[in-house]
Amino acid sequence: MKYPKGIKPRPKGPISRNRTPDGKVKYGSRGMTLEKDLDQTNAYYLETGRAVIHKKPTPVQIVNVDYPSRRKAKIDEAYFKVPSTSDYNGIYRGRYIDFEAKETRNDKRFPFINIHEHQVDHMRRCHEQGGIVFIIIKFSLYDETYLMPIGHFLPFWEAFLEGGRKSIRYTDIKDASLLLKQGINPRISYLDAVDEFYFENGE
Numbered sequence: 001m002k003y004p005k006g007i008k009p010r011p012k013g014p015i016s017r018n019r020t021p022d023g024k025v026k027y028g029s030r031g032m033t034l035e036k037d038l039d040q041t042n043a044y045y046l047e048t049g050r051a052v053i054h055k056k057p058t059p060v061q062i063v064n065v066d067y068p069s070r071r072k073a074k075i076d077e078a079y080f081k082v083p084s085t086s087d088y089n090g091i092y093r094g095r096y097i098d099f100e101a102k103e104t105r106n107d108k109r110f111p112f113i114n115i116h117e118h119q120v121d122h123m124r125r126c127h128e129q130g131g132i133v134f135i136i137i138k139f140s141l142y143d144e145t146y147l148m149p150i151g152h153f154l155p156f157w158e159a160f161l162e163g164g165r166k167s168i169r170y171t172d173i174k175d176a177s178l179l180l181k182q183g184i185n186p187r188i189s190y191l192d193a194v195d196e197f198y199f200e201n202g203e
Contacts, residue, residue: 034103034138034145038088041186051191053090053097085122086133092191093199096131098123103138109167110137112160120157123150132198136180136190137173146177147193 038055045051067073086100100123102114115135127133133150153176156168178193 034101034136034140037182037187038101038136038190041188041190042088042090044186045191051090051092051097053088053092055088056085086119092132092194095198096126096129097133097194098126098131099134099136101136101138103140105140106167107139107141107170109169110139110173111167112157113166117161120154124154127151132194134194134197136188137177139170143182145180145182145188146173147180147190147197148173148177149197152176 035055042051042053042055045053086098088101089096089098091097100115100119102110104110104114123133123135127150135148135150135153136145137148138145153168156165156172160166178197180193181189183189
């Protein structure tokens with residue numbers, strides 16, 4: 001189809017992370033997820049000596065093991081258990097750091113169904129002990145990633161437990177969070193946001 005002056009109109013609504021604003025596919029970013037981006041970021045922080053932060057392994061419940069020989073064992077059946085704590089932890093600038101990372105394709109809100117109550121309780125306890133605690137939330141349709149300090153998240157969560165909204169609105173997250181810069185190294189500059197909120201602002 002021909003358009004005036006050869007310019008295609010910009011698609012309405014959120015921009016897919018796999019497309020540019022004019023609708024072209026970004027092949028280099030296909031298949032990338034928030035977890036992979038954070039793994040690359042944490043590897044870069046470790047290599048450059050900026051921080052030591054790792055993803056906690058997902059606990060697995062082994063149900064059945066087969067022993068085809070005396071020296072070999074083969075797991076026949078196993079299940080992922082619900083993690084009792086958050087996704088990532090480590091040390092940064094002499095302080096304990098602990099955070100959860102979530103990605104949603106919802107363009108208007110972050111549903112609380114994406115996070116477990118015991119994970120929030122764990123982060124609350126770490127926060128009360130003086131740790132650096134936050135949630136990284138990615139809106140994949142906008143290709144926007146936010147760092148929301150746990151102190152800003154908890155009022156929304158407590159209102160939910162008392163029968164309030166079952167999600168946080170996208171606009172509320174924008175107001176209560178810091179938008180994270182994205183690049184090559186690091187992929188997601190979340191420690192810059194940590195510096196701004198927890199050290200420069202004296203939190």
